[in-house]
Amino acid sequence: MSRRVRHEGPPVRERDLQARLARRLPAGRSGLLPIGDDAAALRPGPSEVAVLTTDSLVEGIHFLRASDPRLVGAAAAAVSLSDVAAKGARPAGIVLALLLPVGTPRRWAESVVLGAERMGARFGAHVIGGDTKPGPARAVASTVIGFGRADALGPRTQARPGDLLVTTGDVGRGGLAARRLGPARRGDARALADLLRIRPRVREGAVLGPLVHAMMDTSDGLAESVRLLSAASGVRIVVEEERLPYAPGLRRAARSPSERRSLAFYGGDYELLAALPPDRWARAHRAVVRAGGRLTRIGRVERGVGAWLRSGAREEAMPPPGWDPFRGPSAPAGARGRVAV
Amino acid sequence: MSRRVRHEGPPVRERDLQARLARRLPAGRSGLLPIGDDAAALRPGPSEVAVLTTDSLVEGIHFLRASDPRLVGAAAAAVSLSDVAAKGARPAGIVLALLLPVGTPRRWAESVVLGAERMGARFGAHVIGGDTKPGPARAVASTVIGFGRADALGPRTQARPGDLLVTTGDVGRGGLAARRLGPARRGDARALADLLRIRPRVREGAVLGPLVHAMMDTSDGLAESVRLLSAASGVRIVVEEERLPYAPGLRRAARSPSERRSLAFYGGDYELLAALPPDRWARAHRAVVRAGGRLTRIGRVERGVGAWLRSGAREEAMPPPGWDPFRGPSAPAGARGRVAV
Numbered sequence: 001m002s003r004r005v006r007h008e009g010p011p012v013r014e015r016d017l018q019a020r021l022a023r024r025l026p027a028g029r030s031g032l033l034p035i036g037d038d039a040a041a042l043r044p045g046p047s048e049v050a051v052l053t054t055d056s057l058v059e060g061i062h063f064l065r066a067s068d069p070r071l072v073g074a075a076a077a078a079v080s081l082s083d084v085a086a087k088g089a090r091p092a093g094i095v096l097a098l099l100l101p102v103g104t105p106r107r108w109a110e111s112v113v114l115g116a117e118r119m120g121a122r123f124g125a126h127v128i129g130g131d132t133k134p135g136p137a138r139a140v141a142s143t144v145i146g147f148g149r150a151d152a153l154g155p156r157t158q159a160r161p162g163d164l165l166v167t168t169g170d171v172g173r174g175g176l177a178a179r180r181l182g183p184a185r186r187g188d189a190r191a192l193a194d195l196l197r198i199r200p201r202v203r204e205g206a207v208l209g210p211l212v213h214a215m216m217d218t219s220d221g222l223a224e225s226v227r228l229l230s231a232a233s234g235v236r237i238v239v240e241e242e243r244l245p246y247a248p249g250l251r252r253a254a255r256s257p258s259e260r261r262s263l264a265f266y267g268g269d270y271e272l273l274a275a276l277p278p279d280r281w282a283r284a285h286r287a288v289v290r291a292g293g294r295l296t297r298i299g300r301v302e303r304g305v306g307a308w309l310r311s312g313a314r315e316e317a318m319p320p321p322g323w324d325p326f327r328g329p330s331a332p333a334g335a336r337g338r339v340a341v
Numbered sequence: 342m343s344r345r346v347r348h349e350g351p352p353v354r355e356r357d358l359q360a361r362l363a364r365r366l367p368a369g370r371s372g373l374l375p376i377g378d379d380a381a382a383l384r385p386g387p388s389e390v391a392v393l394t395t396d397s398l399v400e401g402i403h404f405l406r407a408s409d410p411r412l413v414g415a416a417a418a419a420v421s422l423s424d425v426a427a428k429g430a431r432p433a434g435i436v437l438a439l440l441l442p443v444g445t446p447r448r449w450a451e452s453v454v455l456g457a458e459r460m461g462a463r464f465g466a467h468v469i470g471g472d473t474k475p476g477p478a479r480a481v482a483s484t485v486i487g488f489g490r491a492d493a494l495g496p497r498t499q500a501r502p503g504d505l506l507v508t509t510g511d512v513g514r515g516g517l518a519a520r521r522l523g524p525a526r527r528g529d530a531r532a533l534a535d536l537l538r539i540r541p542r543v544r545e546g547a548v549l550g551p552l553v554h555a556m557m558d559t560s561d562g563l564a565e566s567v568r569l570l571s572a573a574s575g576v577r578i579v580v581e582e583e584r585l586p587y588a589p590g591l592r593r594a595a596r597s598p599s600e601r602r603s604l605a606f607y608g609g610d611y612e613l614l615a616a617l618p619p620d621r622w623a624r625a626h627r628a629v630v631r632a633g634g635r636l637t638r639i640g641r642v643e644r645g646v647g648a649w650l651r652s653g654a655r656e657e658a659m660p661p662p663g664w665d666p667f668r669g670p671s672a673p674a675g676a677r678g679r680v681a682v
Contacts (some may be wrong), residue, residue, distance in 0.1 A: 032390060033496050034573065038424040038557050039394035039487075041494055049373060050391045052486055053380035054436045056474045083379040095395045097438065097482040131482075133397045141438040141472075141482040145393055146380075153382055155374050216379050232375070 008105035014132050017109055024110075025117055027093070027126040040128035042092050048147040053083035059138040063196060066189035069108045071196045072140060073115025078198035079219060080144035081123060082270045085202040086217040088209015089148030091125035096142050099135025112140055120144070123202040154208075154215030159233035159275035163213055165299035166281070168204045168272045168288065171222055172247040172260075175267025179253065201272045204295070207287035208274055215274040223265035223318050225273050226299075227307040233275070236304030239318070241311040245296045265319070275301050349446035355473050358450055365451075366458055368434070368467040381469035383434050389488040394424035400479040404537060407530035410449045412537045413481060414456025419539035420560060421485035422464060423611045426543040427558040429550015430489030432466035437483050440476025453481055461485075464543040495549075495556030500574035500616035504554055506640035507622070509545045509613045509629065512563055513588040513601075516608025520594065542613045545636070548628035549615055556615040564606035564659050566614050567640075568648040574616070577645030580659065582652040586637045606659070616642050 018036045022028040028035035032043065044050060055076070057063055063072045077094050084091045094116055100109055109132065117127045125144060177194035185191040201217075208215060214233060218225045222239070230237040244264060254260035276284055281297065288295040299310075307318040359377045363369040369376035373384065385391060396417070398404055404413045418435050425432045435457055441450055450473065458468045466485060518535035526532040542558075549556060555574060559566045563580070571578040585605060595601035617625055622638065629636040640651075648659040 032491055033428070033494055034498055036573075037497050038427040039392045039430070041390050041392045041428065041489070041491070043390045043491065044385055049382050049384045050433075050486060050488075051380045051382045052434065052436055052484070053470060054438045054482070054484055055472050056438045056440065056476075056482070058440065058474055058476050060477070061475060086379040087374070087382065089380070092391075093393065095393055095484060097395045097397045097484075099397065099399065099440075099480060129394060131396050133399055134402060135397075135399050135480060136401070136477040139440060139476060139480070141395070141397070143393070143395055143436060143438075143484040145391060145486065147391075148382070150373055150382070150384060153374055156378050157375055232377075 009107045010105070011103045012100050012106040012109045012132065017106060017132060020110060021113055024114065025127050027128040031128055035129065040093060040095060042128065042145065044147045049150045051084050051087045051089040051146040051148050052143065053080050054141060054143040055079045055083070056139055056141040064187065064189045064192060067192060067196065069111035070115035071193055073112035074119040075196035075198050076112070076140040076142040077116035077119040077144070078200045078270070080142045081120065081125065081200035081202055082198065082217045082219060084144050084146035085200050085205030086215050086272055087148055088152040088154055088205050088215065089146035090206055091120065091123045091144055091146045091202060093128040093145045094120045094125050094142060095128060096130035096140060098130065098132045099137065099139040100132055101137065102134050104138060116142060123200070148209060152209035154212045154274060156214050156216050156229055156232040159214040159229055159235050159237070159301050161235055161301055161303045162277065163275035163301035164278050164281055164297050165237060165239065165301060166274050166276060166284065166295055167218070167245070167298050168201045168293050168295055170245045170247040171269060172250040172264040172267060174269045175263030176247055176250055176253060178267050179263060198270045200270060201293065203291040204288050204293040205272055207291050208272060208284060211280045211284045211287070212274040212276040215272055218269040218271045218273050221266040221268055222273070223307065226318060229273065229275065230305065230307045234305070236302040236306055236308065237299060238302060238308045238310050238315065239299040241309055243296065243298045245294070350448045351446070352444045353441050353447040353450045353473065358447060358473060361451060362454055365455065366468050368469045372469055376470065381434060381436060383469065383486065385488045390491045392425050392428045392430040392487040392489050393484065394421050395482060395484040396420045396424070397480055397482040405528065405530045405533060408533060408537065410452035411456035412534055414453035415460040416537035416539050417481040417483040418457035418460040418485070419541045419611070421483045422461065422466065422541035422543055423539065423558045423560060425485050425487035426541050426546030427556050427613055428489055429493040429495055429546050429556065430487035431547055432461065432464045432485055432487045432543060434469040434486045435461045435466050435483060436469060437471035437481060439471065439473045440478065440480040441473055442478065443475050445479060457483060464541070489550060493550035495553045495615060497555050497557050497570055497573040500555040500570055500576050500578070500642050502576055502642055502644045503618065504616035504642035505619050505622055505638050506578060506580065506642060507615050507617060507625065507636055508559070508586070508639050509542045509634050509636055511586045511588040512610060513591040513605040513608060515562070515610045516604030517588055517591055517594060519608050520604060539611050541611060542634065544632040545629050545634040546613055548632050549613060549625060552621045552625045552628070553615040553617040556613055559610040559612045559614050562607040562609055563614070564648065567659060570614065570616065571646065571648045577643040577647055577649065578640060579643060579649045579651050579656065580640040582650055584637065584639045586635070
């Protein structure tokens with residue numbers, strides 16, 4: 001028996017993993033179908049529509065072999081929960097597709113699933129199914145299903161001139177975490193962990209859905225999100241820099257105004273960005289605060305095209321962001337990591 | 342410019358791929374949300390439940406670099422469509438999570454998605470969303486959502502003593518395709534292609550759902566499926582060998598009765614296996630034939646435990662199957678490939 005096996009326990013086997021999880025996941029006891037059936041089944045509420053999204057985390061890119069697998073599972077669930085939240089829906093279930101190199105410890109796979117379960121359960125979404133396949137590296141694709149209202153989905157094509165631009169939470173957490181990590185600490189699982197601690201704004205999304213015209217999460221960074229929203233809706237969007245609710249420590253950490261912008265605009269933040277009519281602002285703000293969150297006006301939607309940044313009296317085109325994981329970052333080096341998640 | 346790039350076209354970029362697909366996928370024009378929004382949304386019918394399943398195909402295991410990407414996409418969709426069919430549900434949408442090594446030709450990724458779209462569209466399920474991430478090898482995780490009736494899901498725990506055991510289609514296609522492939526032709530994409538040609542029994546599943554107690558697909562091979570059904574339901578299941586509807590050419594191809602069994606029992610077939618009360622047999626048979634399919638009684642469910650095979654007057658325990666992709670096959674070498682899909 002190799003030393004690794006002694007330390008990490010037996011390697012994963014498909015049936016075995018399934019049987020163990022069936023006993024530990026609440027969905028296995030209460031669902032319409034048992035865990036391990038061909039598919040999972042969930043009952044929507046009356047006149048609810050199903051909302052579906054998928055996202056993947058890959059070893060060596062989003063997490064490391066040494067990363068805490070519970071945190072990996074929680075992050076995998078969170079990135080998809082954030083997308084469901086952005087459509088104003090209530091998350092209802094999680095399915096996980098795991099790629100596991102032969103010999104991966106069973107405990108690792110189990111912990112990933114239980115980490116996802118724990119993150120989802122906070123918002124009413126349990127792990128209801130999944131699949132494991134051998135693969136060249138560990139990877140976790142998480143699909144979250146939620147239920148929502150067809151008229152409260154906030155399609156990103158629906159921002160309208162005259163709308164206010166608002167964001168939940170604060171701006172720059174992702175950028176800050178990536179900067180603390182930095183290129184030198186890429187191989188350091190503890191430093192990377194901050195990027196995996198994602199808090200999806202599910203409660204905020206649920207109350208905002210019926211009030212907004214358009215909503216999306218800022219997992220691509222604020223600059224890219226504004227650019228995408230503007231392009232999808234065919235509108236001009238102006239972010240007012242002095243209104244931005246910077247994350248704690250961001251002003252201190254930034255060595256220059258330009259670095260502050262990098263941290264604020266290019267880190268994936270998993271906040272919700274929304275466009276809503278001004279006469280709904282007060283109601284939206286109250287609802288988000290009641291839900292335990294924070295909502296800030298950060299700009300406005302106008303006739304025209306493009307994403308713009310207003311600082312004092314100056315208005316300039318938002319610097320081109322364009323993180324594309326297949327091309328590498330055009331963003332400053334410090335602000336990469338979270339963007340890729 | 343490298344020769345490879347000239348031949349295969351430009352490498353994949355996330356936004357670019359998304360934009361091109363948004364124009365080519367029907368869901369982008371008719372869905373509740375545009376392709377590329379944070380999530381996709383679908384409307385269930387009145388009192389329908391959502392049925393969800395996920396499965397992955399991995400380069401080097403289920404397909405090769407040289408495999409036709411349309412076929413890879415079609416197979417990825419088909420394996421999940423088969424699971425939704427097994428729950429008597431109508432498939433409604435497909436989301437794909439692609440892992441693509443940096444530099445993968447855009448055309449490859451596009452063809453995978455269009456292959457999945459084409460397979461799904463035959464059954465009313467369009468590609469409604471997805472995600473791309475860089476990865477160490479090409480891989481496709483497909484999640485299919487369907488809508489069905491809570492009382493027609495055929496949980497695999499519900500087979501009852503007295504039920505008949507039935508199967509759609511025939512037995513051994515997967516085994517035959519894997520045998521034609523053989524270990525020597527593992528690297529031959531054309532030989533492997535037969536294993537990717539999967540026809541999910543969606544129409545058969547839809548008519549069987551309301552009539553069966555329990556249903557599942559035979560993607561793990563008939564022997565393993567019967568074993569799983571028997572274990573989940575706590576019943577004894579007897580397969581009557583002389584009733585098995587062998588795939589065309591299987592009898593001729595098998596050099597011995599034992600090889601015939603291997604081909605029939607251990608290849609993944611993507612047929613539906615169901616347990617239903619005898620007084621519904623005639624109705625089920627008529628309904629499947631009307632749906633363009635075939636249904637055969639192949640055994641019976643009894644009090645007791647285990648999966649059994651009856652040949653003539655002899656009854657023996659079904660030989661232990663136990664393909665576990667993480668352990669390697671215990672099945673004969675000729676019958677591996679499809680099992681892994």
